[in-house]
Amino acid sequence: MSFKAEYIWIDGTEPTAKLRSKTRVLADGAELPTWGFDGSSTNQAEGHASDRVLKPVFTCPDPIRGGDNVLVLCEVFNTDDTPHPSNTRALLRPIAERFAEQESIFGIEQEYTFFKGERPLGFPVGGFPAAQGGYYCGVGADEVFGREVVELHLDRCIEAGLAICGINAEVMPGQWEFQIGPVDALTVSDHLWIARWLLYRTAEDFDITATLDAKPVKGDWNGAGAHTNFSTKAMREGYDAIITACESLGTDQEKVLEHVEQYGFGIQDRLTGLHETPVGRLQLRRLRPRRRRCASRGRSRYKKGYIEDRRPNANVDPYVVTRLLVNTCCSALEKAEQV
Numbered sequence: 573m574s575f576k577a578e579y580i581w582i583d584g585t586e587p588t589a590k591l592r593s594k595t596r597v598l599a600d601g602a603e604l605p606t607w608g609f610d611g612s613s614t615n616q617a618e619g620h621a622s623d624r625v626l627k628p629v630f631t632c633p634d635p636i637r638g639g640d641n642v643l644v645l646c647e648v649f650n651t652d653d654t655p656h657p658s659n660t661r662a663l664l665r666p667i668a669e670r671f672a673e674q675e676s677i678f679g680i681e682q683e684y685t686f687f688k689g690e691r692p693l694g695f696p697v698g699g700f701p702a703a704q705g706g707y708y709c710g711v712g713a714d715e716v717f718g719r720e721v722v723e724l725h726l727d728r729c730i731e732a733g734l735a736i737c738g739i740n741a742e743v744m745p746g747q748w749e750f751q752i753g754p755v756d757a758l759t760v761s762d763h764l765w766i767a768r769w770l771l772y773r774t775a776e777d778f779d780i781t782a783t784l785d786a787k788p789v790k791g792d793w794n795g796a797g798a799h800t801n802f803s804t805k806a807m808r809e810g811y812d813a814i815i816t817a818c819e820s821l822g823t824d825q826e827k828v829l830e831h832v833e834q835y836g837f838g839i840q841d842r843l844t845g846l847h848e849t850p851v852g853r854l855q856l857r858r859l860r861p862r863r864r865r866c867a868s869r870g871r872s873r874y875k876k877g878y879i880e881d882r883r884p885n886a887n888v889d890p891y892v893v894t895r896l897l898v899n900t901c902c903s904a905l906e907k908a909e910q911v
Contacts, residue, residue, distance in 0.1 A: 580592070668758055704745075728774060736752055757895070768784075800893050802879055816904050816905055
């Protein structure tokens with residue numbers, strides 16, 4: 573007997589990388605080998621030396637093919653065994669290891685937009701739908717578009733064993749969100765990339781496309797983000813650590829720019845100060861049983877929690893945003909402990 577392994581990787585397309593995949597048939601019980609591909613066709617090599625290497629790093633059941641078939645997320649390497657410049661996971665690994673003792677946890681809210689041809693799903697031909705407002709978490713054929721794709725995608729993510737924890741319709745017609753987490757930096761990023769692949773592949777069966785464009789429709793319509801929720805063990809136990817983390821992200825203008833400039837292409841179109849996206853917006857969250865915004869020490873009853881960075885675009889690379897948050901916040905927390 574044989575099984576199919578779908579090798580999935582992130583390519584070198586700029587300004588926003590794409591997902592690529594191809595299938596390998598393996599004998600039952602075989603280990604997943606490294607594999608190769610033509611990097612000149614994925615913006616990862618020139619034609620005269622185009623061989624690139626795929627190294628499996630995360631595997632899960634394939635919920636589309638079923639059976640013993642698997643999805644295989646890979647890192648891209650050069651033939652000399654060095655990480656390819658497009659391999660942002662390789663940059664996250666040492667940062668995650670360095671600050672492992674701080675036990676960082678992430679939850680990422682992935683927004684996306686369905687398109688049918690040239691129009692967002694739910695937009696009438698030659699015009700616009702009613703103004704946004706009733707679509708968010710809506711119900712009914714006049715409010716919600718694409719639910720059949722969303723429900724199937726959710727089922728497939730669960731079958732794959734991904735850390736998906738919810739879905740909801742968003743503010744614009746045809747716009748949805750799913751959430752991955754709470755898990756560590758590498759896991760949330762790996763699972764998010766596989767969930768994105770499953771989203772594209774599921775929508776394909778309905779002749780619908782899903783886009784992570786930060787501002788898919790110009791004008792008075794919400795953009796699409798990837799709000800990133802983050803905490804360390806110290807933040808989950810005490811409020812002072814949250815203040816330290818927020819100050820490390822928001823008081824140094826160079827640090828603010830370092831993050832925002834790597835939070836996804838087209839961010840200037842989305843972080844305009846309108847549509848729930850003021851530049852540099854951070855929220856402090858309290859742990860359950862109840863949650864609400866708290867902007868000062870006096871407004872937090874629990875004195876512990878996590879932060880929500882609402883700046884990342886929907887098209888952000890999760891390996892990049894988790895690396896930046898861990899490096900910035902954990903460095904500040906480590907320094908504060910030494911004082």
